Amino acid sequence: MDRRKPWGGHxxxxxxxxxxxxxxxxxxxLHGVHLNRLNDKPAFMDEFDRHGLAVVAPQxxxxxxxxxxxxxxxxxxxxxxxxxxxxxxxxxxxxGTKPPRIGLLGTSMGGQGAxxxxxxxxxxxxxxxxISPAIDFHLRYNEGxxxxxxxxxxxxxxxxxxxxxxxxxxxxxxxxxxxxIRRTIGGGKVPTACG
Numbered sequence: 001m002d003r004r005k006p007w008g009g010h011x012x013x014x015x016x017x018x019x020x021x022x023x024x025x026x027x028x029x030l031h032g033v034h035l036n037r038l039n040d041k042p043a044f045m046d047e048f049d050r051h052g053l054a055v056v057a058p059q060x061x062x063x064x065x066x067x068x069x070x071x072x073x074x075x076x077x078x079x080x081x082x083x084x085x086x087x088x089x090x091x092x093x094x095x096g097t098k099p100p101r102i103g104l105l106g107t108s109m110g111g112q113g114a115x116x117x118x119x120x121x122x123x124x125x126x127x128x129x130x131i132s133p134a135i136d137f138h139l140r141y142n143e144g145x146x147x148x149x150x151x152x153x154x155x156x157x158x159x160x161x162x163x164x165x166x167x168x169x170x171x172x173x174x175x176x177x178x179x180x181i182r183r184t185i186g187g188g189k190v191p192t193a194c195g
Contacts, residue, residue: 008077008082008087010058010074010082010086011058011059012057012058012059012087012090013029013055013056014054014055014057014094015045015056015057017049020054021053024054024096024097024101025052025053025102025103026055026056026103027055027056027105028055028057028083028087028091028102028103028104029044029055029056029106029110030065030110030113030114031059031109032108032110032134033064033109034108035059035061037059041107044105058083058087061073062147063078063079064079064109064147065080065106065112065113065114065117066151067079067080067081067161068152070150070151072147080116083117084124088102099124099125100123100125100127102125103127103129104117104118104128104129105131106130106131107130107132107133108134109134111133111134111135112130112135112162114128115135115164116161116162116163118172118173119166119168120166122168122173123171126173128173129176129177129178129179130177130179131179131180132179133163135163136159136162138152138162139155
């Protein structure tokens with residue numbers, strides 16, 4: 001695992017598997033609200049190795065991966081613009097991969113961010129996987145989230161910017177995967193996949 005500051009001056013993890021896939025595919029991993037890192041996901045790392053997938057994981061604090069300024073991340077650029085203007089050129093120049101060979105993967109906050117970005121830019125991100133995506137993040141507006149009220153004037157403004165409202169009826173990412181974790185009576189977790 002390599003931890004660098006790519007263009008834009010923000011931390012980013014880069015993972016290169018022992019053997020990269022022959023097509024040069026790259027995933028951009030969008031972290032969740034708890035700011036988890038790739039090293040926190042050994043099952044993911046095993047799959048990245050198995051498929052020869054290079055992964056770039058930008059760190060944007062609790063920005064919700066929106067196109068709104070999040071003060072705890074950066075006062076001058078949104079997380080969305082950071083991905084589009086800094087991370088994509090970084091992936092192209094350092095890993096030799098450009099869209100459409102770049103997919104998005106995210107968990108929780110990052111899951112909704114991955115969906116949101118792929119719905120807004122389906123030609124650049126035709127493959128997206130969202131694991132337990134926090135799609136209705138606007139509901140957290142009045143539940144103690146500190147960053148959402150700084151980015152949106154009210155819950156309705158936040159709802160208008162959720163991933164689902166960015167789906168275009170004629171232009172969407174052709175390969176989507178959703179997975180959720182549901183709780184059982186005993187408190188265990190059971191993965192539920194939806195495709």
